[in-house]
Amino acid sequence: MLRVLELFSGIGGMHCALDLVDLNYEIIAAIDINPIANLVYSSNFPNVPIMNRTIEGIPLNQWEKWHADIWLMSPPCQPFTRQGKQEDLNDRRTNGFIYLMKTILPQLQSKPKYILLENVSGFEYSQAHQLLLNTLETYNYYYQQYLLSPIQFGIPNSRLRYYLIAKQEEKSIDIHSSLIQTRISNFERLYKKIRQQFPSKEFFLEENSFYENDQITNKCSHSSEILIDSNQLMLINDFLISNENSNFELDEKQLKRALHVCDIITCHAKRSFCFTKSYGKYFEGTGSLFRTLSNRIRYFTPQEIANLHCFPLNYHFPEQITIRQAYSLLGNSLNVFVVGVLLENLFERSST
Ligand SMILES: C[S@@+](CC[C@H](N)C(=O)[O-])C[C@H]1O[C@@H](n2cnc3c(N)ncnc32)[C@H](O)[C@@H]1O
Incomplete structure (x- = not known):
């Protein structure tokens, strides 16, 4: 069974995507600082342990204990939105993400085998994005990046978002994709x-x-x-x-x-x-x-x-x-179908 950490979990869009894909999984913790979001989450998923605290306040030994297979995360997007000040890594709302990239992932013995990240389009031009890619490359993750919107799949809503899926493979230090793709395969089943x-x-x-x-x-x-x-x-x-x-x-x-x-x-x-x-x-x-x-x-x-x-x-x-x-x-929140399609691709599940 896949051990999942849902980080910046909000109202559980990532959780809904896991359900759509029918993976055999267990959410070992959903973490968010917004008590209102957590209330909605727990009302829909009463069995998931929710932590109402900051990501950066959780010490390394807790991450070791979790021994997660996958991190699903939607870090706050305000530091990267065009309407905002674009303070990027200097915006304190990026602290949780920086902590994951600079402190937890490098030191963690039991690194997640998989990572899925969602953010606004524009994130790909940020320093936070560069930090993400550098960290993934240092710790031998393959990754694939996308800019996708539900409207591409005939769902009548625009929501262009940046996505990254990453997979850790031993001895795979030299393969990663800097190209950001605007199409994706393997979506027919969902x-x-x-x-x-x-x-x-x-x-x-x-x-x-x-x-x-x-x-x-x-x-x-x-x-x-x-x-x-x-x-x-x-x-x-x-x-x-x-x-x-x-x-x-x-x-x-x-x-x-x-x-x-x-x-x-x-x-x-x-x-x-x-x-x-x-x-x-x-x-x-x-x-x-x-x-x-x-x-x-x-x-x-x-x-x-x-x-x-x-x-x-x-x-x-x-x-x-x-x-x-x-x-x-x-x-x-996010579009559950689009994240579901990314999960299908991350786990290379067949689309039939
Ligand atoms: C883009 S939303 C995520 C939405 C989520 N994917 C969903 O489906 O609802 C970012 C979330 O991160 C939470 N957040 C912001 N900073 C945080 C931090 N330092 N630690 C934990 N959660 C944080 C916010 O409360 C917000 O719910």
Whole structure:
């Protein structure tokens, strides 16, 4: 059984990806400093030991005891985002990652055989990225890097992210890949599973509404390739809980502001903007709004965003979590399907 450490675990997107892939694994610890994220995590995965503390506060002997086979990690992305100050290694939010690269990995006797890391696109230009590659090369890891977005797989949401998968092999000091790939193979098996999880719900469709169709490629906002046939693209419709939802409609004042700056899509859309942690707080650049069949404008609900991130259907937010908190946690989280595909490739599982 694979012994997994989920670092910077948030609401457990990595955990959901392990489930999607059906690996035989045990999460020996999930570590995060955000008690709200930890509450959501434990409500969905009550059997996982969660540590509410900083990564950099955990001493070496604990890492030895864990004897993990794999580290899954999404270090904080704020030090690398274009909107932020880009303080990179000087931003204290990078401390946990630096500790892993400079202190734990070099000294650990029982190094993980596998590592999977997710971060924002732009991370690849950072000093933290250079530190990551240098450390991996020093300790004989093969690695492969990617820039991928769910929209490439026909999932109607843009979320371009940097990913690295690494594997330690004895005597493999000279093989690593500096090329960052924008396509990936071996995704068909999981793609079928996601299609089954979110089947087409044709009954929502109106015959005369087609204007969103076929805009996917020019809205993709980066140069990655679409990896499936254009007739297989999924619709926003497939990820909705219901078309109308009066609880999430914008009021008059919000509408006036939103109409000028927001991306508004219908159930026929084959795309949506990346949902950030500020969705519901600000309009511009935080994610798409939805136009219902009765022409009302509403937010996507947290459950619908979780669907677009391919979380399992039974994933839930406990009652005490506010809508704002749920948006914020989801904005920090990841696309489960894309991470699942990376795991398939890391473990070289067959796609059939
Ligand atoms: C990008 S989010 C990870 C999201 C996660 N993959 C998910 O699916 O929700 C980064 C997480 O790291 C946590 N974090 C930030 N600094 C930390 C530190 N020094 N030690 C432990 N956790 C930290 C934050 O609370 C946040 O939940």
